[in-house]
Amino acid sequence: MAALGSIRKRGVTLIIIVALGLFAFIAGDMFKGCEYFEGQKRQQVGEVLGEKVSIQDFQQLLEEYTDVIKMTQGRENLSEEEMNQLRDQVWNSYVNNKLIQSEAKKLGLTVTDKELQDILREGTNPILLQSPFVNQQTGRFDLSLLTKFQDEYKKAAADPQMAEQYMRINNFWLFIEKTLRDQTLAMKYQALLSHCLFSNPISAKMAFEGQTTESEIELAALPYTSINDNQVKVEDADLKAYYDAHKEEFKQHVESRDIKYVTLQVQPSLADRSELRKTMNEAIKGLQEGSNVAEVVRKAQSQIAYTGIPATRNAFPRDIATMLDSMAVGQVTAEPFETAYDNTYNVIKVISKTQMPDSIEYRQIQVFDATPEVAHNRADSIYKALQAGANFDTLAVKYGQPGAKNWLTSAMYETSNTLDADTKALINTLNTAGVNELKNLSFAQGNLIVQVTDRRNMTTKYDVAVVKHTIDFSKNTYNEAYNKFSQFVSENQTLEDIEKNAQQFGFTVSERKDLTNTEHGIANIRNTNEALRWVFGAKKGNVSQLYECGNNDQLLVLALTDIHPIGYRTFESVKDQLKPVVIRDKKYEQMVATMNGVKNIVEAKQKGAVVTTVPQVTFSAPVFVQATGSSEPAISGAVAATAQGQFNPRVIKGNGGAYMVQVTKKTQREGATFDAKQMEDQLKNQALQAAGRFMQELYIKADIVDNRYLFF
16 A cells, blocks of 8 residues: 555656656657658659659669660760750650549540550551661551561570560560550540630631731830839839739749859869870870871770771761861871860871761671580581572571661761670671672671671761860869868858858859759759759758869859749749839830820820831731830730721830820731631631640649659
8 A cells, every 4th residue: 555655646757757658659650650751752753643753663764765765876875964854854754644644544535455556557656667667668667577576576585695685676666665555645635625626617707807907007106215214113012012913923833942152163274284285196196107096096095986997977076077078098187186165185097088888788697506616617507508599588587587687877886985896897897798798707606697788878988096185184283273162162151251252262153043953953064963952952041062063173062042932932032023024014104194195196206106107917916116126916906906097095005115006007918818617727726736735734733743853
């Protein structure tokens, strides 16, 4: 009992202890849950219609698109700018498809397998012409070639050597098939939407008259510039009234942020330039003395590797290409020349100029076996049989290969810096072999028997050694610049200090308003992803750390000056841009007062208006006014509503001034005849173009979240 009494005395304390224990237990799980959800969020590249998009799923889509680009363009790598464009394209396609699919599901719209087969049988869809299954004779998609490939694809799975190549083509086809489905569904949705839009004979007649009725007018113009802005009194109440009346114009659907920043681009010193010229002069000497060309180019660390394969002018940078025809075979540039647009020193040696085909059609039989020796022996047998008149297609099928004809174009290989010896041997063979000539190429792992079947578009190709080297700064030069910029950043930790002291250090403070996280950098500087992430994680007034960016040649520091969340922009944030508009409106009010009681053009001129004659005014086109230098659709509307010989007493509010008009003549355009059906179709097409903005409306309502900036 004593123990019970003791417990009772401490009842409140125990309750608090138990409560805290329970809270700790719950909070522990809660924090774990928060950590889990935060981890999940870090793996989400975005959200569409409430459906989260993981970085893994987006990356897979991106890889699909990338493979397609590489295959269709014969590319091995894409630049940073191209990858940024591709990421945007993949994201936009994904979002658009999701939005269409959602709307189509509500309406019961689908694309059936039969519809897809009908599209393939018809073979006219432009996407199909990007596939490998185009008949070279007809230039059209050939369904039989696709069927044949699909049969061969199943058989190729047993051959590791063939499986990879067939897999790439099959993946490419699956991409095309998926794109066809998405495109067809979108077309169905748009077609359904288009049937909601129609015209009628009355509208058609009015539109025809609006296009063909031409008026000659006397136009009195009062330019807004005739009144000095300082003569117009604008108060905050005026600006606020305009803001309230036009608030919808200031609604934004994505968050944006304002920044101020200082950047320094490191430049090579005179000593750096002098050192590089020594390297370039050594390259000139080596090329002049006949040293190994590939070794000279490699030793000079040229941006353009020497392949030894003749290439068209298109394969070279334009500063190099423009010099090729003026240089003789064997000639080496006497000294390094500088190219400003890419900041390089350059040296050229023209080794040969040759007439070669730009496009080569060929077929091949690959011969591999348990050992290279067995493969070589078998290839010799096949080669001799072909030389003796055996059918190429029959032998190809016998050895489990299609033997199909393929085209090799210069663009597919001449810009590559990484051609291996076997590839070079194949390209040189195809470039030099005659039509129907057979070649047996022996490689380390086997043989390749090729036959050239066609050669087209003979053109000049150049075997050229190019030493192109960026005029770069040394480590010492960079360190000096870094130390100076670092000192500036460390001594100025607030925006106020940065703006106050930047000039003292020789720097300029720049400003960027309305930066969004969908942009791929800051101030057109490359590799500013980390800085962009900082901007969208910082608080107003924060100053960033020092960022090294660009091509490792730029230094950057930022300050976040304002945040504009999704929704209506605040009055204060748009106040400055409202002032010119309100000043214009007040000038118009003054001009209306000036023109009050004016009954004709003569009186308008007496009031100070500039009067001109304007011919061929139609309702369907705005009037360009020379006196104000502006295009004025409001004048066209007023003229259409004014009868011939009449003066319109209303003062027209325009973009560049206030106007009054008198219509002196109205005529029907000569030769114009009314075709009701044609005009109705024209109006319907115009309505369809306007309705084409439906994707923007769907996008706004879908609550799209785009977090790609966190990953790329």
